Amino acid sequence: MDRYARWNALLELLAESGRVSVEDAAQRLNVSQATIRRDFDQLGQQQMITRTRGGAVANGVSYDLPLRYKTAKHSAEKQRIGAAAAALVEPGMVVGLNGGTTTTEVARALAVRPELNSSADGAQLTVVTNALNIANELLVRSRMKIVVAGGVVRPQSFELVGPLGGALLREVTLDIALLGADAIDVTLGAAAHHEGEASMNALMVARARRVVIIADSSKLGGHAFARICPIDRVETLVTDSGATPEAVEAFRAAGVRVVTA
Numbered sequence: 417m418d419r420y421a422r423w424n425a426l427l428e429l430l431a432e433s434g435r436v437s438v439e440d441a442a443q444r445l446n447v448s449q450a451t452i453r454r455d456f457d458q459l460g461q462q463q464m465i466t467r468t469r470g471g472a473v474a475n476g477v478s479y480d481l482p483l484r485y486k487t488a489k490h491s492a493e494k495q496r497i498g499a500a501a502a503a504l505v506e507p508g509m510v511v512g513l514n515g516g517t518t519t520t521e522v523a524r525a526l527a528v529r530p531e532l533n534s535s536a537d538g539a540q541l542t543v544v545t546n547a548l549n550i551a552n553e554l555l556v557r558s559r560m561k562i563v564v565a566g567g568v569v570r571p572q573s574f575e576l577v578g579p580l581g582g583a584l585l586r587e588v589t590l591d592i593a594l595l596g597a598d599a600i601d602v603t604l605g606a607a608a609h610h611e612g613e614a615s616m617n618a619l620m621v622a623r624a625r626r627v628v629i630i631a632d633s634s635k636l637g638g639h640a641f642a643r644i645c646p647i648d649r650v651e652t653l654v655t656d657s658g659a660t661p662e663a664v665e666a667f668r669a670a671g672v673r674v675v676t677a
Contacts, residue, residue, distance in 0.1 A: 437471035566578075
């Protein structure tokens with residue numbers, strides 16, 4: 417387990433119990449107590465936890481982990497989901513992408529498809545995104561046209577939020593919006609933890625002919641603070657094979673096409 421994976425696991429332990437000792441954390445993560453002490457010290461320096469004698473306590477907030485700490489979680493599933501979602505894109509499309517670890521995998525899958533990188537006959541792909549890291553992924557690895565929405569950067573997700581980006585999104589039309597979500601439910605729809613991100617995502621939904629929600633199976637049936645869109649606006653859900661048959665059937669009964677990767 418690498419450092420970021422350990423930090424993610426430690427923060428999840430703290431989110432569950434509020435307090436954890438060095439000894440308990442070392443046993444549960446199967447690493448040395450010295451390693452856990454260093455991890456706690458580093459997380460404390462970043463003000464993500466409060467260091468105590470013999471352990472650590474949560475800071476009393478619901479953790480919204482920076483994107484770089486999330487990459488190890490469900491990584492194999494997210495790579496498969498990313499490839500499956502990218503397969504829905506055709507040359508010449510205008511594609512909307514928001515931020516997150518799963519949509520980053522979508523961007524990487526798009527970047528290695530040679531037929532999407534051709535500008536012959538006007539078939540150049542256009543990607544509209546509010547995520548700085550995704551724009552960078554595509555700029556350095558492809559010949560696509562990249563349009564970045566403006567706004568204020570959220571360090572946790574590298575996403576741009578606020579009215580500046582909204583002004584741009586209201587002026588474009590998307591063939592397909594490939595959107596990561598923190599939760600999706602057949603009754604509550606797709607949602608995000610942060611209201612600014614949800615607002616930007618909702619604008620992409622409003623400007624898109626087709627809406628695809630990209631979420632690993634751990635997010636199915638969950639809920640988050642701010643709604644992105646109702647379920648009847650979602651054409652396709654791309655998830656992983658860990659989704660239960662009951663969950664898949666519920667989404668299909670709601671009129672959503674489900675793709676499992």
